[in-house]
Amino acid sequence: MLETERALEVGPRCRESVLVGVVDVGLLAGLILFGQLSHGLNPIAEPIGALETILPFLIGWIIAAPLAGVYAQAALASPWLGARVTAVGWLAAANVGFVLRSSPAFEGGIAWAFPLVMSGFGLIVLVGWRIGYATAAGD
Template sequence: MSVATADRSRIDLSQKTALLAAGDLAAILAFIVLGSSSHSYGPFDVVHIAGAFAPFLVGWLLVAGPAGLYASDAPGTLANSTLVTLLVWIVAVAIAQALRATGLFPGGAALTFAVVSVLVGGLLLTLWRIVATVTLAR
Protein backbone atom coordinates (compact mmCIF):
# COMPACT_ATOMS: atom_id res chain seq x y z
CA MET A 1 0.00 0.00 0.00
CA SER A 2 1.28 3.48 -0.75
CA VAL A 3 0.26 7.02 0.00
CA ALA A 4 0.79 9.70 -2.63
CA THR A 5 2.20 13.00 -1.40
CA ALA A 6 1.77 16.48 -2.80
CA ASP A 7 4.86 16.29 -4.99
CA ARG A 8 3.95 12.83 -6.29
CA SER A 9 6.69 10.98 -4.47
CA ARG A 10 5.38 8.02 -2.55
CA ILE A 11 5.34 6.75 0.95
CA ASP A 12 5.00 2.99 0.81
CA LEU A 13 3.55 1.35 3.87
CA SER A 14 5.60 -1.80 4.22
CA GLN A 15 7.76 -3.58 6.77
CA LYS A 16 10.86 -2.17 5.09
CA THR A 17 9.74 1.44 5.25
CA ALA A 18 8.45 0.95 8.81
CA LEU A 19 11.91 -0.31 9.76
CA LEU A 20 13.55 2.66 8.04
CA ALA A 21 11.21 5.11 9.81
CA ALA A 22 11.77 3.47 13.20
CA GLY A 23 15.53 3.63 12.73
CA ASP A 24 15.38 7.27 11.61
CA LEU A 25 13.32 8.25 14.63
CA ALA A 26 15.59 6.27 16.95
CA ALA A 27 18.63 8.09 15.52
CA ILE A 28 16.97 11.48 16.03
CA LEU A 29 15.90 10.52 19.54
CA ALA A 30 19.43 9.33 20.32
CA PHE A 31 20.73 12.73 19.20
CA ILE A 32 18.26 14.47 21.53
CA VAL A 33 19.05 12.20 24.50
CA LEU A 34 22.80 12.62 24.02
CA GLY A 35 22.45 16.37 23.80
CA SER A 36 20.12 16.58 26.77
CA SER A 37 22.46 14.48 28.86
CA SER A 38 25.39 16.73 27.98
CA HIS A 39 23.42 19.76 29.20
CA SER A 40 22.65 18.48 32.70
CA TYR A 41 19.28 16.96 31.84
CA GLY A 42 19.03 13.30 32.64
CA PRO A 43 18.37 10.80 29.87
CA PHE A 44 15.08 10.07 31.64
CA ASP A 45 13.82 13.65 31.79
CA VAL A 46 10.89 12.71 29.57
CA VAL A 47 9.28 16.15 29.53
CA HIS A 48 12.47 17.89 28.40
CA ILE A 49 13.33 15.19 25.87
CA ALA A 50 9.82 15.21 24.38
CA GLY A 51 9.90 19.00 24.08
CA ALA A 52 13.33 18.93 22.42
CA PHE A 53 12.42 15.99 20.15
CA ALA A 54 9.09 17.38 18.89
CA PRO A 55 10.37 20.14 16.56
CA PHE A 56 12.91 17.77 14.98
CA LEU A 57 10.20 15.15 14.54
CA VAL A 58 7.93 17.69 12.84
CA GLY A 59 10.75 18.85 10.57
CA TRP A 60 11.75 15.30 9.67
CA LEU A 61 8.20 14.18 8.95
CA LEU A 62 7.52 17.20 6.75
CA VAL A 63 10.53 16.52 4.55
CA ALA A 64 11.43 12.79 4.65
CA GLY A 65 8.32 11.43 2.95
CA PRO A 66 8.24 13.88 0.05
CA ALA A 67 12.00 13.35 -0.42
CA GLY A 68 11.38 9.65 -1.05
CA LEU A 69 13.04 8.22 2.05
CA TYR A 70 10.05 5.93 2.55
CA ALA A 71 9.33 5.05 -1.08
CA SER A 72 9.22 1.47 -2.35
CA ASP A 73 12.77 1.75 -3.70
CA ALA A 74 14.17 3.20 -0.47
CA PRO A 75 16.88 3.16 0.68
CA GLY A 76 18.27 2.97 -2.88
CA THR A 77 21.99 3.16 -3.55
CA LEU A 78 24.39 3.90 -0.74
CA ALA A 79 25.46 7.23 -2.23
CA ASN A 80 21.89 8.36 -2.91
CA SER A 81 20.60 7.24 0.47
CA THR A 82 23.41 9.06 2.27
CA LEU A 83 23.04 12.27 0.27
CA VAL A 84 19.24 12.41 0.51
CA THR A 85 19.33 11.63 4.25
CA LEU A 86 21.80 14.45 4.89
CA LEU A 87 19.88 16.96 2.77
CA VAL A 88 16.58 16.04 4.43
CA TRP A 89 18.19 16.37 7.86
CA ILE A 90 19.54 19.84 7.04
CA VAL A 91 16.06 21.01 6.02
CA ALA A 92 14.52 19.29 9.06
CA VAL A 93 16.98 21.11 11.34
CA ALA A 94 16.04 24.44 9.72
CA ILE A 95 12.36 23.69 10.35
CA ALA A 96 13.12 22.62 13.92
CA GLN A 97 15.05 25.83 14.56
CA ALA A 98 12.18 27.89 13.14
CA LEU A 99 9.74 26.07 15.43
CA ARG A 100 12.02 26.52 18.44
CA ALA A 101 12.19 30.25 17.68
CA THR A 102 8.42 30.54 18.15
CA GLY A 103 8.54 29.82 21.87
CA LEU A 104 6.19 26.85 21.45
CA PHE A 105 9.14 24.55 22.04
CA PRO A 106 11.89 24.81 24.65
CA GLY A 107 15.39 26.01 23.94
CA GLY A 108 14.94 28.75 21.40
CA ALA A 109 16.83 28.90 18.12
CA ALA A 110 20.59 29.27 17.94
CA LEU A 111 23.02 29.01 15.06
CA THR A 112 25.48 27.00 17.14
CA PHE A 113 22.79 24.48 18.03
CA ALA A 114 21.75 24.27 14.37
CA VAL A 115 25.33 23.46 13.37
CA VAL A 116 25.69 20.85 16.12
CA SER A 117 22.31 19.41 15.13
CA VAL A 118 23.34 19.08 11.49
CA LEU A 119 26.68 17.51 12.38
CA VAL A 120 25.77 15.14 15.23
CA GLY A 121 22.21 14.31 14.18
CA GLY A 122 23.37 14.00 10.58
CA LEU A 123 26.13 11.61 11.60
CA LEU A 124 23.72 9.38 13.55
CA LEU A 125 21.14 9.36 10.76
CA THR A 126 23.76 8.73 8.09
CA LEU A 127 25.33 5.86 10.02
CA TRP A 128 21.89 4.31 10.50
CA ARG A 129 20.99 4.72 6.82
CA ILE A 130 24.33 3.20 5.74
CA VAL A 131 23.66 0.15 7.92
CA ALA A 132 20.08 -0.07 6.63
CA THR A 133 21.10 0.33 3.00
CA VAL A 134 23.78 -2.35 3.20
CA THR A 135 21.55 -4.72 5.19
CA LEU A 136 18.44 -4.30 3.05
CA ALA A 137 20.44 -4.73 -0.17
CA ARG A 138 21.13 -8.36 0.76
Protein backbone atom coordinates in the same frame (compact mmCIF):
# COMPACT_ATOMS: atom_id res chain seq x y z
CA MET B 1 -8.20 -9.13 -6.20
CA LEU B 2 -10.04 -5.83 -6.42
CA GLU B 3 -8.03 -2.66 -7.03
CA THR B 4 -9.14 -1.30 -3.64
CA GLU B 5 -7.92 -4.41 -1.82
CA ARG B 6 -4.57 -4.19 -3.60
CA ALA B 7 -4.20 -0.54 -2.58
CA LEU B 8 -4.82 -1.42 1.07
CA GLU B 9 -2.52 -4.46 1.08
CA VAL B 10 0.57 -3.98 3.22
CA GLY B 11 3.50 -5.63 1.53
CA PRO B 12 7.09 -6.22 2.55
CA ARG B 13 8.20 -2.92 1.01
CA CYS B 14 5.77 -0.96 3.17
CA ARG B 15 6.87 -2.86 6.27
CA GLU B 16 10.50 -2.13 5.41
CA SER B 17 9.77 1.61 5.13
CA VAL B 18 7.95 1.58 8.46
CA LEU B 19 10.80 -0.31 10.15
CA VAL B 20 13.41 2.09 8.75
CA GLY B 21 11.23 5.05 9.79
CA VAL B 22 10.94 3.75 13.35
CA VAL B 23 14.73 3.37 13.56
CA ASP B 24 15.18 6.89 12.10
CA VAL B 25 12.89 8.40 14.75
CA GLY B 26 14.58 6.36 17.49
CA LEU B 27 18.01 7.55 16.40
CA LEU B 28 16.89 11.18 16.31
CA ALA B 29 15.34 10.91 19.77
CA GLY B 30 18.48 9.15 21.05
CA LEU B 31 20.73 11.84 19.57
CA ILE B 32 18.74 14.60 21.25
CA LEU B 33 18.57 12.76 24.57
CA PHE B 34 22.34 12.16 24.42
CA GLY B 35 22.81 15.89 23.85
CA GLN B 36 20.65 16.70 26.85
CA LEU B 37 22.61 14.31 29.05
CA SER B 38 25.92 15.78 27.86
CA HIS B 39 24.67 19.20 28.98
CA GLY B 40 23.77 17.93 32.44
CA LEU B 41 20.02 17.69 31.83
CA ASN B 42 18.15 14.64 33.04
CA PRO B 43 15.39 13.61 30.61
CA ILE B 44 14.00 11.15 33.18
CA ALA B 45 13.61 13.89 35.80
CA GLU B 46 12.29 16.37 33.22
CA PRO B 47 10.36 14.35 30.60
CA ILE B 48 8.34 17.35 29.38
CA GLY B 49 11.53 19.31 28.71
CA ALA B 50 12.97 16.33 26.84
CA LEU B 51 9.82 16.01 24.76
CA GLU B 52 9.82 19.75 24.00
CA THR B 53 13.35 19.38 22.66
CA ILE B 54 12.66 16.26 20.59
CA LEU B 55 9.24 17.22 19.19
CA PRO B 56 10.25 20.08 16.83
CA PHE B 57 12.79 17.85 15.10
CA LEU B 58 10.43 14.90 14.85
CA ILE B 59 7.80 17.18 13.32
CA GLY B 60 10.42 18.38 10.86
CA TRP B 61 11.44 14.80 10.03
CA ILE B 62 7.86 13.62 9.56
CA ILE B 63 7.29 16.49 7.11
CA ALA B 64 10.62 16.56 5.25
CA ALA B 65 11.66 12.89 5.02
CA PRO B 66 8.79 11.71 2.80
CA LEU B 67 9.07 14.84 0.63
CA ALA B 68 12.79 14.14 0.11
CA GLY B 69 12.04 10.53 -0.86
CA VAL B 70 13.81 9.03 2.14
CA TYR B 71 11.43 6.05 2.28
CA ALA B 72 11.28 5.34 -1.47
CA GLN B 73 12.37 1.82 -2.36
CA ALA B 74 15.29 3.08 -4.45
CA ALA B 75 16.60 5.10 -1.48
CA LEU B 76 16.29 2.10 0.82
CA ALA B 77 18.18 -0.14 -1.62
CA SER B 78 21.01 2.15 -2.72
CA PRO B 79 23.59 3.31 -0.17
CA TRP B 80 24.54 6.42 -2.13
CA LEU B 81 21.04 7.47 -3.17
CA GLY B 82 19.89 6.76 0.39
CA ALA B 83 22.72 8.91 1.74
CA ARG B 84 21.85 11.81 -0.56
CA VAL B 85 18.11 11.86 0.09
CA THR B 86 18.63 11.30 3.82
CA ALA B 87 21.05 14.25 3.95
CA VAL B 88 18.55 16.47 2.11
CA GLY B 89 15.70 15.24 4.31
CA TRP B 90 17.66 15.79 7.52
CA LEU B 91 18.86 19.28 6.61
CA ALA B 92 15.28 20.27 5.75
CA ALA B 93 13.91 18.61 8.90
CA ALA B 94 16.56 20.20 11.11
CA ASN B 95 15.69 23.65 9.75
CA VAL B 96 12.00 23.06 10.45
CA GLY B 97 13.04 21.96 13.95
CA PHE B 98 15.17 25.08 14.46
CA VAL B 99 12.34 27.36 13.38
CA LEU B 100 9.87 25.59 15.68
CA ARG B 101 12.34 25.42 18.57
CA SER B 102 13.05 29.16 18.36
CA SER B 103 9.34 29.99 18.19
CA PRO B 104 7.24 30.84 21.23
CA ALA B 105 5.50 27.45 20.83
CA PHE B 106 8.49 25.63 22.38
CA GLU B 107 10.50 26.57 25.44
CA GLY B 108 14.27 26.70 25.30
CA GLY B 109 15.27 28.73 22.28
CA ILE B 110 18.48 28.08 20.37
CA ALA B 111 22.08 28.96 21.21
CA TRP B 112 24.14 30.01 18.17
CA ALA B 113 26.13 26.74 17.99
CA PHE B 114 23.11 24.45 18.32
CA PRO B 115 22.17 24.40 14.61
CA LEU B 116 25.74 23.51 13.63
CA VAL B 117 26.04 20.71 16.18
CA MET B 118 22.57 19.31 15.56
CA SER B 119 22.90 19.44 11.77
CA GLY B 120 26.34 17.83 11.83
CA PHE B 121 25.63 15.05 14.30
CA GLY B 122 22.23 14.39 12.73
CA LEU B 123 23.92 13.92 9.35
CA ILE B 124 26.51 11.57 10.84
CA VAL B 125 23.93 9.46 12.66
CA LEU B 126 21.20 9.30 10.01
CA VAL B 127 23.35 9.10 6.89
CA GLY B 128 25.70 6.60 8.54
CA TRP B 129 22.82 4.37 9.58
CA ARG B 130 21.14 4.58 6.17
CA ILE B 131 24.37 3.74 4.28
CA GLY B 132 24.88 0.77 6.59
CA TYR B 133 21.29 -0.37 6.19
CA ALA B 134 21.23 -0.08 2.39
CA THR B 135 24.59 -1.84 2.13
CA ALA B 136 23.46 -4.72 4.35
CA ALA B 137 20.02 -5.00 2.72
CA GLY B 138 21.35 -4.63 -0.85
CA ASP B 139 21.23 -7.48 -3.30
